[in-house]
Amino acid sequence: MLISVKDLKTYFFTHRGTVKAVNGVDFELRQGECLCLVGESGCGKTVTALSILRLFDSPPGKIVGGEINYNDLDLAKCSSKQLRQIRGKDIAIVFQEAQSALNPVLTIGDQITEQIKVHMPLDRNQIRDRAVSLLTDMGIPSAETVMSYYPHQLSGGMKQRALIAMSLSCDPQILIADEPTTAVDVTIKAQILDIFRELKTKRRMSTIFITHDLAVVSEIGDRAVVMYGGKDVETAPVPELIVSPKHPYTVGLINCLPDMSKSGDRLTSIPGTTPNPVDLPSGCTFHPRCPRAMKICSQEEPSKTTISAGHYVSCHLYT
Amino acid sequence: MAEKSLKTVSESGSSSGRGTGLVNYYWQRIRRNKLAVAGLAFIVFLVALAIIGPLFTSDPTAANFDEKDIPPIGFTYLQSAYNIQTDQITTKEIHGTPKHILGTDSKGTDMLAMLISGARISLLVGLIATGIAIILGTIIGVLSAYLGGWADNILMRFTDIMMTFPFFLLLVLIVFVFGPSLAIIVLVIGLTGWTGTARMIRSEALSLRTREFVVASKALGARDSRVVFRHLIPNVISLITIMATLAIPGVILAEAGLSFIGLGDPNRASWGIILQSGWRTMRTLWWVAVEPGIMLFLTVLAFNFLGDGLRDAFDPKSNV
Amino acid sequence: MGKSWLRDYIIKRLIYAVIIAFGILTITFILLRVGPNSPADKYLANIAAHGGDPAQVQAAIEARYGLDKPIYVQYFEYMGNLFRGNLGWSFSTSMPVIELIKTHWIYSFQLILLASIFAAILGTLIGIYSAVRQYTKADYAFTFLSFMGISIPTFWLGIMLILVFSVKLGIFNVYYDTTLPLFSLENLKALVLPVITLGTGMLAGYVRYTRSNMLDNLKKAFVTTARAKGLPERTVIGKHVFRNALLPLVTIVMFDLGSIVFGGAYLTEYVFGIPGLGQISFNAVFANDYPVVVAVTLISTFVVLLVNLATDVSYTYLDPRIRYG
Numbered sequence: 001m002l003i004s005v006k007d008l009k010t011y012f013f014t015h016r017g018t019v020k021a022v023n024g025v026d027f028e029l030r031q032g033e034c035l036c037l038v039g040e041s042g043c044g045k046t047v048t049a050l051s052i053l054r055l056f057d058s059p060p061g062k063i064v065g066g067e068i069n070y071n072d073l074d075l076a077k078c079s080s081k082q083l084r085q086i087r088g089k090d091i092a093i094v095f096q097e098a099q100s101a102l103n104p105v106l107t108i109g110d111q112i113t114e115q116i117k118v119h120m121p122l123d124r125n126q127i128r129d130r131a132v133s134l135l136t137d138m139g140i141p142s143a144e145t146v147m148s149y150y151p152h153q154l155s156g157g158m159k160q161r162a163l164i165a166m167s168l169s170c171d172p173q174i175l176i177a178d179e180p181t182t183a184v185d186v187t188i189k190a191q192i193l194d195i196f197r198e199l200k201t202k203r204r205m206s207t208i209f210i211t212h213d214l215a216v217v218s219e220i221g222d223r224a225v226v227m228y229g230g231k232d233v234e235t236a237p238v239p240e241l242i243v244s245p246k247h248p249y250t251v252g253l254i255n256c257l258p259d260m261s262k263s264g265d266r267l268t269s270i271p272g273t274t275p276n277p278v279d280l281p282s283g284c285t286f287h288p289r290c291p292r293a294m295k296i297c298s299q300e301e302p303s304k305t306t307i308s309a310g311h312y313v314s315c316h317l318y319t
Numbered sequence: 320m321a322e323k324s325l326k327t328v329s330e331s332g333s334s335s336g337r338g339t340g341l342v343n344y345y346w347q348r349i350r351r352n353k354l355a356v357a358g359l360a361f362i363v364f365l366v367a368l369a370i371i372g373p374l375f376t377s378d379p380t381a382a383n384f385d386e387k388d389i390p391p392i393g394f395t396y397l398q399s400a401y402n403i404q405t406d407q408i409t410t411k412e413i414h415g416t417p418k419h420i421l422g423t424d425s426k427g428t429d430m431l432a433m434l435i436s437g438a439r440i441s442l443l444v445g446l447i448a449t450g451i452a453i454i455l456g457t458i459i460g461v462l463s464a465y466l467g468g469w470a471d472n473i474l475m476r477f478t479d480i481m482m483t484f485p486f487f488l489l490l491v492l493i494v495f496v497f498g499p500s501l502a503i504i505v506l507v508i509g510l511t512g513w514t515g516t517a518r519m520i521r522s523e524a525l526s527l528r529t530r531e532f533v534v535a536s537k538a539l540g541a542r543d544s545r546v547v548f549r550h551l552i553p554n555v556i557s558l559i560t561i562m563a564t565l566a567i568p569g570v571i572l573a574e575a576g577l578s579f580i581g582l583g584d585p586n587r588a589s590w591g592i593i594l595q596s597g598w599r600t601m602r603t604l605w606w607v608a609v610e611p612g613i614m615l616f617l618t619v620l621a622f623n624f625l626g627d628g629l630r631d632a633f634d635p636k637s638n639v
Numbered sequence: 640m641g642k643s644w645l646r647d648y649i650i651k652r653l654i655y656a657v658i659i660a661f662g663i664l665t666i667t668f669i670l671l672r673v674g675p676n677s678p679a680d681k682y683l684a685n686i687a688a689h690g691g692d693p694a695q696v697q698a699a700i701e702a703r704y705g706l707d708k709p710i711y712v713q714y715f716e717y718m719g720n721l722f723r724g725n726l727g728w729s730f731s732t733s734m735p736v737i738e739l740i741k742t743h744w745i746y747s748f749q750l751i752l753l754a755s756i757f758a759a760i761l762g763t764l765i766g767i768y769s770a771v772r773q774y775t776k777a778d779y780a781f782t783f784l785s786f787m788g789i790s791i792p793t794f795w796l797g798i799m800l801i802l803v804f805s806v807k808l809g810i811f812n813v814y815y816d817t818t819l820p821l822f823s824l825e826n827l828k829a830l831v832l833p834v835i836t837l838g839t840g841m842l843a844g845y846v847r848y849t850r851s852n853m854l855d856n857l858k859k860a861f862v863t864t865a866r867a868k869g870l871p872e873r874t875v876i877g878k879h880v881f882r883n884a885l886l887p888l889v890t891i892v893m894f895d896l897g898s899i900v901f902g903g904a905y906l907t908e909y910v911f912g913i914p915g916l917g918q919i920s921f922n923a924v925f926a927n928d929y930p931v932v933v934a935v936t937l938i939s940t941f942v943v944l945l946v947n948l949a950t951d952v953s954y955t956y957l958d959p960r961i962r963y964g
Contacts, residue, residue: 050863053867085869101863103883105886105958152960480666484936484940485936485943487905488924493670495925568790572792609802611795616795619791619792
């Protein structure tokens, strides 16, 4: 087990109220697996990922509770120095939109080599060669020339590949990918998923993959954690999650996927809107939108139940 | 970006008039900026002073040599005079009196009266000259954006020429040529200061044309004029208000600068003119140099605070 | 990365600059000739007092300076002279305009240069510090001070500084001593107050601008990426954030260089008695000395246009995304 997150709580203290972005999340990442964090926008999955490396803005954000255990360290409490040594080297993160994640006034080469320089004791030429081979491995043609390009000179797909190459530059143990397929068009999406599949099979990379798209989850995920309102509501191996989802929210998500075999008129959706993180509903955060809500759901928070090996749910239907 | 035009319903939930909900919303946001409110308070105070002040103070242009050289209340001034006949320097201590709270100058004119007169002039010049500049700038900007093509080109080249002109030198030149009367000064400042506004308005008008909510409005079948009045103008108004508020200090300082170098209207006591004579007697009658400067400083500061606060209040992305 | 389009762009801009200069000079000419004043004015009262005939004297003087010719002839001569580089003769100081300018421009230049450097460096540093330490007491203090800095009238600041430091405390001289050699320490000392006077407004402006720029950039995604790479914070701020904030800052600094030259700088020169271009142009206006006024206008116009062009060109090097034409 590489990372174990226990009851993580990250709050943002703003003058409009306290935003409880992550409000009690547990999960583990195992060696060589691709763990997916799934949920609608605003459920806290990105903040969870940022919390692992403490990359959110520190006023106003703060980890107010829980542990993030990695290699005998609690990342939630360790010093910034220790954190900086881990960032980019042991744990790397790839962000959603390559265009804004890359610095527009620095060359690609500059942005890759600076990271290698910080973490690896190589000389200038070695660093440069390493950078070029990283780009080539990612399928970027004429990597030598691309080194002196600026981000805006690359196509969308190339930018995303360069970004992924950057994150892998120091051979991290864990890669966190924050919705890498969301902001791109379909063809590039397929290419990126291929890259992630390759990472898993060829390099045995352990990945935390954040997405709202269940289809992507079913394509590359080994296990999935479904998140809602800052909490994890269901965790299961992906095949089991798709076939027998237990939590009503997961059921709802799966029903939202259009079924090509049926011809119907309306698309199913989950009624209601995502909860306001400043003013969360009482008891189970999903109860206002749950088709199977009971009286207890608005009063008490459900505890975690084990359905089968590796399959957990937080729902009063199963306690 | 579409948020701006969607704000026809305010968060304070007023359903009374179409416009009042919006005004209320912005006012709430401005109120939270303490500096802006302080600036506004000072400006109101200044306006009040300018309007009713002259009723309570003496004539700012009257010379009264019996009461010359009086320092502000609480201070003492050592006046030395050289008597040719006796070949002696006699010194006399002059104390501040409540009759002239802020003292008098070398001609015996009451400082407070002059400062109030200066306030009137600065505010008048500020408002009228800025008004002229803004109106002219808006007309040119809108015309340029609306007409497009070669008309736009010519207008913008003309704007460039006016912008490249060394502003102050131009002022000096025109005022000197046509005489330093208040009317000329106001007119000149107004007729030369429109360039910034013209550019801003033009770029705003051009970008508004292609913004989503305008296109959407037209897709729903709205006529051009309706688009202009319900969508373009409300968005431009906030911009104009901010620009006006931030332009006024520059205008006031321009007038003060002109007066200071001797090109002010000699029949009125504006802060710049007081400062000019204060500079000459700086070593002895220091208060004549300090007081008008403080007034200028505070006034400019107030407008800057207010303008900055307005800018934040109108920006949908800033969290006030 | 070749920039062949840059050469064409520069040529286009230079042509454009000439057109603008043309427009400005025409307007200046119109203004000067339209007024009722005449270079003979300062002599007339004196002549009349001594029993001479003012009208005759005026006519004679004007004939001598070619002012009695029809207006369009004057215009063509004026433009023609300018194109040939002949800036004319200054009535009020009895020397060729070019000589007048040669002896005085250096004073303006040194003042503006020092003030700009002072303001730009200090302003940027304070602005960066303020942005990185947002919401702290230091930030609030600097923000407040920068408001004060942009609100204080330049000429009054000069007077106050003279009052306190020269008159009351006696540290500096009250008036600028022109006999001092330019590259001497005494000259530098004599320039301290003028540079502070001219520079304060600019400084405050840069602090605010840099701060707001840095704050905008600090929110961007590439900053989080830089941190995620494990880069030390000073590299994140100094390299990633600042390089992006630099672009608009350069524009502002160069724009100020071009424009304050002939505005705030003049008043500062006036207050401190520095015999720069500001002073000679004011005197020229008061004496109806047309050629000097025209020459100074011409110089300032070209300075502004060239500085703008230099700014735009430098932009293409600072921001690789920019491309003109």
